[in-house]
Amino acid sequence: MARFSTAEATVVLRENGKTREKTLTMGTLNPQVKAVEYAVRGPIVTKAGDIERGLQQGQKHPFTEVIKANIGDSHAMGQKPITFLRQVVALCSFPELLDSSSFPEDAKQRARRILQGCGGQSLGSYSASQGVDCIRQDVAVYIEQRDKGVPADWDNIYLTTGASDGIVSILKMLVSGQGRSRSGVMIPIPQYPLYSAAISEMEAVQINYYLDEDNCWALDINELHRAYQAAKEHCHPRVICIINPGNPTGQVQxxxxxxxxxxxxxxxxxxxxxxxxxQDNVYSPDCQFHSFKKVLYEMGPEYFNTVELASFHSTSKGYSGECGFRGGYMEVLNLDLEVKAQLVKLLSIRLCPPVSGQAAMDVIVNPPLPHEPSYLQFHKEKSAVLGALAEKAQMTEQILNTVPGIKCNPVQGAMYAFPRIFIPPRAVEAAMSLGMSPDMMYCLRLLEETGICLVPGSGFGQREGTYHFRMTILPTTEKLKVLLEKLRDFHIKFLKEYAPLEEPKRSEDDTQEALKQFR
Amino acid sequence: MARFSTAEATVVLRENGKTREKTLTMGTLNPQVKAVEYAVRGPIVTKAGDIERGLQQGQKHPFTEVIKANIGDSHAMGQKPITFLRQVVALCSFPELLDSSSFPEDAKQRARRILQGCGGQSLGSYSASQGVDCIRQDVAVYIEQRDKGVPADWDNIYLTTGASDGIVSILKMLVSGQGRSRSGVMIPIPQYPLYSAAISEMEAVQINYYLDEDNCWALDINELHRAYQAAKEHCHPRVICIINPGNPTGQVQxxxxxxxxxxxxxxxxxxxxxxxxxQDNVYSPDCQFHSFKKVLYEMGPEYFNTVELASFHSTSKGYSGECGFRGGYMEVLNLDLEVKAQLVKLLSIRLCPPVSGQAAMDVIVNPPLPHEPSYLQFHKEKSAVLGALAEKAQMTEQILNTVPGIKCNPVQGAMYAFPRIFIPPRAVEAAMSLGMSPDMMYCLRLLEETGICLVPGSGFGQREGTYHFRMTILPTTEKLKVLLEKLRDFHIKFLKEYAPLEEPKRSEDDTQEALKQFR
Known part of the structure; x- marks a missing residue:
């Protein structure tokens, strides 16, 4: 039996002389799958994993550890779980612990309440496709409180497998038509690449509206009109997606x-x-989170009773950072009743979101109350996480802005900085000759020379001719300082290599000066 | 503001006199979503939920409880979790418990090992898209042992969000082409409706091959050839799906x-x-589970090194029944290397399967060893579950076969009986006049008159003119007896109503006789 490959197929010569082709090859793969891109776990991250394994096996690199600032994965970067949340999940997982005196009474009460909502009082039974009723009720109460009394109906709440799952489900409902009537989906640029990936997978039409980098990544209504009018020529714009606070751009609307x-x-x-x-990650004292729903309500009933709005939340971010539990919810307003039944049907095929993730979501929307035993510790832990993030947001912005050729907008919220980097023309040419986007080459070299893992701006989208990277603010303060100093040194070296005659506008002293206030 | 509905859209009259249509209506909904059907959670189940709520609120029905035998949800039907599995999950969720003396040492060891494989040693961090490395390694070891030494490479193991997620991901890769070159997917009829739903959602072509009801639902190779040849005329058959042990049909291949x-x-x-x-649910002493992989291996290297095979497993069934954790894995053999990278990319968009579900999967593939402290209890619990299922499988078959007009194949494995029911022509006419399939009318009346919730055979597919229902064997033995007796009475009443002149071939005495041996 001999094997050989062609562009279309791997072919196997059978013993009887006939050939047998592989069924699934790059030539026969679903073209929509092929078209999908997802930079947050793209080639840079794969390479970082390879280097990490190499280091463990004793390979030599100009650094001793890989610092991963590519993904909003708080616990992987050392953040500790919120005790109360984990107590509730452990109690739900192993209800024998409900008899243990080492768990606080409020955690036990939450666990009992959740278990009562589960079939057979077990986390191991399927929940309803929309999620456990009492958790959906808790979500509705949370939203009403967050939005200062704007009514929330738990019938509109759907628990999800992280936010991604909800976003993909809603988009799936909205994609229809052919040719010029194909659904168009407006997304911000830069965007979180789940959106472009889902749009591409569903063969919808991506409509870019550009955020205004010169104005702290604000959303400019004129740009929305421009993008909409241009898109109307070749598709049917039906959806607008907004990420607020912004990912990867960190602005608060x-x-x-x-x-x-x-x-x-x-x-x-x-x-x-x-x-x-x-929504819980707002750091700048000048900014405040406003939910789209509350604003819609305040615009009056003609808006609140008509505009179809789906909003998404998750256990993965905020102060809990429980990515691995894949918990989330969506609230959907003004959905046509028949369409609602269709949505439930669609969700039911996957049976239900993970029930332990639903339990985690419950704690986030229903934290301990002031008179309860876990209240103080919960709030201490929550404030510590959010306080540290606020400090790191400020530090990241300030330090990056002391580096010549880097310009960073304020990190008002979320977990990322998305600074603009000046890449000299000769470096752009060098990247092109390697068939690589310039920011990809930049991030690849950064990784190889310093061990720092970031995601190139091209993975999120950026205006033609501008270059960026996304970095999380999640490493510990100490590690983040190391990262920022290494990044600075790398950037200056990079500029010297590709633009030796340019005079840097800032000196290293500026960086050291800025760093001092965070020591 | 006034509202009115048309077939195409809900229209809202604005204050300025202009109309505003809803964006998402039955007219504009993605037609692929509309086409999807999923009977396991279809209208009967919705109705059962309504009746249940009604009962709680004091509504009168000719029964006092709804018995749900529509879905393979073990814990909801009263099955208790496996202690060791829940101990490990609780320890992973709240690692402070690792210091507690009330947990056995082997459970702690498993939890430590899993946590060491997690970023920041937390269940709350994202795992790699393929899953936690050490769990994938445990899966590979499990498969090697299960298959008596057939090699398994953990690089081919992908952890999933239940089995459904893996099945949909692999199908998604395989769908391509247009018109006569569109991918055709061969599925058994009757089938588990995830398959038809996914095929319809992806606009692939469903190719039915009929299982042989007269031969214990065996798969007949001639029927495969027939279905394949017929389908070749209008699509490109690229995939064959097999469910073994069978769902809903309970046969073991x-x-x-x-x-x-x-x-x-x-x-x-x-x-x-x-x-x-x-694979763990085989009850008939004459049957044995053979994995497709092991059989492929034994057919020799020309087969084992070429046939592309994906096999799926889950935490939801077997003896653990942990549906809510949404754990699962797939093993994919002979996948083209470039395609493999595409699969990982596709999975990475959803970031990772729930990590607590991964931990649950780990326990199932890596149970306590004979020298470990939890061994005895684990095996006692496992045998109790499987023993009870085997008894209920036999009882269901035997009792159903005493009812005139019902014929049930042996429940050799899985969790379901799929008996054929005789529906008199006058009942078929009555159903048709209601615009309903006859088995749907049958199940609806059964629910309304007895509180028993089953799924009509039409939700799984059946040969034209034959009628069935699927019922799980999951209710407790006592409740299952009640269910079967009620079902018998209903069926006889139904026959008398629609075919009063037919003489039943069996008497009630047969049922009582058969029931005796299970008392």
Whole structure:
């Protein structure tokens, strides 16, 4: 039996002389799958994994550890779980612990309540496709409190497998038509690449609206109009997606801006998807999180009773950072009743979201109350996480802005900085000759020379001719300082290599000066 | 503001007199979503939920409880979790418990090992897209042992969100082409409706091959050839799906039959998907589970090194019944290397399967060893579950076969009976006049009159003119007896109503006689 490969297929010569081709090859693979890109776990991250394994096996590199700042994975970067949340999950997982005196009474009460909502009082039974009833009720109460009394109906709440699952399900409902009537989906650029990946997989039409980098990545309503009008020529724009606070851009939208977006969606008959997974991650004292739902409510019943809005939240971000539990919820407003039945049907095929993730979500929307035994510790832990993130957000912005050729907008919220980097023309040429985007080459060299793992801006989208990277602010303060100093040194070396005649506008002293305030 | 509905859209009259249509209506919904059907959670189940709520609120029905035998949800039906599995999950969730003396040492060791494989040693960090390395290694060791030494490479193991997630991911890769070159997917009829739903959602072509009801639902190779040849005229058959042990049909495939299927797949260049989630659920002493992989191996290297095979397993079934954890794995053989990278990319968009589900999967593939402290209890619990299922499988078959107009094949494995029911022509006419399939009318009336919730055979597919229902064997023995007696009475009443002149071939005495041996 001999094997050989062609572009279309791997071919195997059978003993009887006939050939047998592989069924699934790059030539026969679903082209929509092939078209999908997902930078957050792309080639740089694969390479970082390879280097890490090499280091463990004693390979030599100019550094001793890989620092991963590519993904919003808090626990992997050392953040400790919220005790109360984990107590509730452990109690639900092994209810014999309900008799143990080493668990606080409020944690036991939550666990009992959740288990009562589960078939056979077990985390191991399927929940309803929409999720456990009492958890959905808790979500509705949370939203009402967050939005200062705007009514929330738990019938509109769907628990999900992380936010991604909800986003993909809603998009799937909205994709239809052929050719010029194909559904168009407006997404911010830069965006979180789940959106572009899902749009590409479903063969919907991606409509880019560019965030205004010169204005702290604000959303400009004129840009929305421009993008919409241009797209109308070749597709049917039906959805607008907003990420607030922004990923990868870290901005927090003003109430006025949200009003403008909602008015626009109202006028143009767009379905609004607001990705609000960073609603607890607001650091800048000048900023405040406004939910799209609350703003819609305040615009009056003509808006609140008509605009179709799905908003998303998750256990993965915020102060808990429980990515691995894959918990999340979505609230869907003004959905046509028949369509709602279709959504439930679609969700039911996957049976249910993981029930332990649902339990984790419950704790986040229903934390201990002031009179309960776990209240103090819960709030101490929550404040410590959010306080540290706020400090690191500020530090990242300030340090990056002392580096010549790097310009970073304030990290008002979320977990990322998305600085613009100046890449000299000769470096751009060098990258092109390698068939690589310039920021990819930059990040690859950064990884190889310093062990720092970031994601190139091209994975999120950026204006033609501009270059960025996304880095998380999740490493511990000490590690983040090391990262920022290494990054600075690398960047200056990179500039010297490709633009030796340019005079840097800032000196190393500036960086050291800025770092001092965080020591 | 006034609202009115049309077939195409809900229209809202704005204050300015212009109309605003809903964006997402039955008219604009993704037609692929609309086409999807999923009977296991279909209208009967919704109705059962309504009746249950009604009962709680004091509504009168001719019964006092709804007995749900529609879904393979063991814990909801009262099965208790396996202690060791839950101990490990609780320890992973709340590692402070690792210091507690109330947990056995082997459970602690498993938990430590799993946590060491997690970023930041936390269940709350994302795992790699393929799953936690050490769990994938444990899966490979399990498969090697199960298959008596057939080599398993953990690089081919992918942890999944239940088996459904893996099945959908592999199918997604395989769908391509247009018109006559569109991918065709061969599925058994009757089938588990995840398959038809996924095929319909992806606009692939469903190719039915009928299982042989007269021969204990065996897979007949001639029927495969027939279905394949007929389908070749209008699509490109690329995949064959097998469910073994069968869902909803409960048969266990013989080794010879598996060889024939694999030979057929080899000859016709088909990708093989073998759904083996019931591999631990074999009850008939004459039957044995053979994995498709082991049989492929024994057919020799020309087969083992070429046929592309994905097999699926899950935490949801077997003896653990941990549906809510959404754990699972797939093993994929002979996948083209570039395609493998594409699969990992596709999986990475959803980031990772729930890590607590991965931990649950680990316990199932790596149970306590004979010298370990939890061994005895684990095996006692496991045998109790499987022993009770075997008894209930036999009882269900025997009792159903005493009812005139019901014929049930042996429940050799899995968790379901799929008996054929005789529906008199006048009942068929009555159903048709209601725009309902006859078995749907049957199940609906059964529910309304007795509180028993089953799924009509039409939700799984059946030969034209034959009628069935699927019922699980999961209720407790006592409840199952009640169910079977009620079902018998209902069926006889139903026959009397629609075919009063037919003489029943069996009497009630037969049922009582058969029931006695299970008392």
């Amino acid at each position: 003003s109430k006025k801006c949200i009003e403008e977006v909602l008015h626009f969606a109202y006028e143009e008959n767009l379905f609004v998807m607001s990705d609000e997974v960073y | 013989s080794k010879k039959c598996i060889e024939e299927v694999l030979h057929f797949a080899y000859e016709e260049n088909l990708f093989v998907m073998s759904d083996e989630v019931y």
